Amino acid sequence: MPAATSGKGVLADPWPDRFKAFAGRFSVRTKIIGIVLMLTTILGLGITWQVRTAMSTLVESELTVRAETIALEVAVHVADPIAERDTAGVVSILDDAVASHLDSVFAAVSRADGIIIARAFTDGDGTPGATLDEVLARKADEVPGLHAVSVPIEPDAGLLTYGMTDTRLERTVDGVTLQLLLTTLLVGAIGVLAATLLTWLLTRPIVDLVRTTHKVSQGDLSARAAVAAEDEIGTLAEAFNSMVNELETSRAVVAETQQLRTRLLERLIDAQEEERKRIARELHDGVGQSLTSIMLAAGLLEQTEIPDERDEYTARIREASADTLKQVRRLGRELRPSVLDDLGLAAALDRYVAEFRLRCPEITAEVHCHLPDRLSPTIETTLYRVVQEAMTNVARHSGARTVSVLIGLRMGTVRAIVEDNGNGFDPDLKRASGESVGIHGMIERVELLGGRLDIESSDHGTTVYAEVPISVNTAAPT
Ligand SMILES: Nc1ncnc2c1ncn2[C@@H]1O[C@H](COP(=O)(O)OP(=O)(O)OP(=O)(O)O)[C@@H](O)[C@H]1O
Ligand SMILES: [Mg+2]
Incomplete structure (x- = not known):
């Protein structure tokens, strides 16, 4: 089928043809290995991406929930010291909170106007910051993946803001991602090995079959394809072998027929020669003798004047002529019956x-x-x-x-x-x-x-x- 027609003809879609031409450039082994490699890579990367996305989402929501829970708990604890204006007590509670919870970054108590009255940092950050917004802005820059949650301190004693980072959890996610990628690589390598083995198993009988067809096409009819298994390729090899058997048999029959024809022709030519010799002999011994005796009798008839002798020679000539005629007729009949x-x-x-x-x-x-x-x-x-x-x-x-x-x-x-x-x-x-x-x-x-x-x-x-x-x-x- 042409890839495309020029002029006003119908344009065939060239893509299938181009794809076929492209795929046709590679051996079966390369194609199978390529497909296996492509599938394992797509599958591995797809699964890794999905798992990573799901874990990241989970980590974020978990972290927010945890931050909220801790913030609510701390807000309850700091309510009394705040009412008693015990700033040291408040700071001590905040320090305990950030020290005892993993992933904590800071805890701060601020008034309604945003001014911070007490705070605690896990990294011992002592940089002063008057307002909550300043602290949040600075920490967002310093700590990647910061999740800050603010809850009110009852009764109307300001806000408690608790900050946590997802760095540790994200590192766990990265570790799992790396493991998945390594697993993909391993599966890909195993897939390539399996595909190589499979294509070797599949193509070996096909290569053998192709080699046998070449031998047969070069005239070696004793060549037979090995039937390795009872699968489709084995069936194909068997069919090919029986075709070559048939070919060999018919070649033998043709050769035998040819030989017989040659022999027949020789015998026919011999028979023809024999027949010619026989006719020549009959003409010589039969017709020739009769004609000689006619000739002699005619000569004698010419010379004699005696009526009895003339009658005798005339009778002899008639008899010999009749005999010759009979012989010639028989010969003619034998050669081909006119009837x-x-x-x-x-x-x-x-x-x-x-x-x-x-x-x-x-x-x-x-x-x-x-x-x-x-x-x-x-x-x-x-x-x-x-x-x-x-x-x-x-x-x-x-x-x-x-x-x-x-x-x-x-x-x-x-x-x-x-x-x-x-x-x-x-x-x-x-x-x-x-x-x-x-x-x-x-x-x-x-x-x-x-x-x-x-x-x-x-x-x-x-x-x-x-x-x-x-x-x-x-x-x-x-
Ligand atoms: N009707 C028959 N009964 C018995 N045997 C026969 C008969 N026809 C043929 N045969 C056998 O088959 C052989 C082959 O016959 P075929 O006519 O081919 O050859 P042939 O008669 O021997 O010689 P020719 O080539 O002169 O005919 C004969 O020699 C004979 O043994
Ligand atoms: Mg015969």
Whole structure:
């Protein structure tokens, strides 16, 4: 998907793409470690901040409450000495109060007009200050986190102001904050260690798988990925291994098929050469001899004037010519039955089976051809050759007493069945041996037309099934 389109096109949001491009620059290990580190840092800092804020608020409110309580208590105690104008007594009470309470800074008794009549400081501060406001202003500058509370002294004897600092408590809060930060650091370090271990565990089989795919892509089909566990990655490795197994098997099948084809081709070329030699021999020994005797008889006919001899030579020439014609016709028929072209598969098979009966009188042969119309010449030739080879095999190898040929149409396909009741054989064994050129030839022819050929065989006989789809336009060899 493009990140953005220019001109008037629709603008795609570039952010997801940019993020993907950015994230894609890092390895899985870096990404996982980065995420763990980020999460622990955010979590740790967030918790620390929350705890610190809550503790600070608590400290402040506690301190104020404490200051109020102490101030009220002291106000009660100083009421009598004030009434008796016993300033020393008042100061002594104030000194006791600031000395006996932690976090105290000062205590002061002031009149209604703000003039201080007695005071006590924890730090022994002796700086004079006439009014309460002056003392408060000065102490606010000197003491950080000062909390001052004023309560009235009954009955109408002025104000008691008590000051406390949160420095000690804030230091405790700082200590807790530091501990939390150290804990965050420790958790982060443990998280990074765990993430490193986890990514190592996760990426190790993936890296192994990638290495194996490289080997396979370079042609090493013996390479297999290690299946470390039964998790998703293990399942992926298993799936990859079975894919490579399939690939190896199909490579082997292709190589075997290729080998068989090469062998078949060699045998076919040999067979063609043999056939040519046979035809040459027949032409030489049969047709050649007949034509020689015609030539000789014609020469003799030319020289003689005797009517009986002329009749004899003429008869000899006729006989030899008829013989030659017969031989030439047979040769032609063997090369390619013209009846197949002229009258179709059914008639050609009828004639072939009739000749088969003459050649092999010990085998009862019958043919049933149920074809409403002519088929394409390619299909007719293929089926004729398949039946021819199957019946030749019956005659040569089966020892059968009967053979039947059945041809018919079935759901868009034309089907030929050749069944004998002979001794049978193991088709897989013969095919695997690579020697069965005849059977391979049948299979090749049928498969060229997109069909299939099956052979079933047992002790009671053999059946060859050939099936070819009718809508075929492939040109097959004759
Ligand atoms: N109908 C059958 N009954 C018994 N055995 C058979 C039959 N058909 C084939 N066979 C066996 O299968 C083998 C292979 O047959 P295939 O036709 O491929 O070769 P072939 O007939 O020996 O030689 P060619 O290549 O000349 O045909 C035969 O040698 C034979 O042993
Ligand atoms: Mg054969």
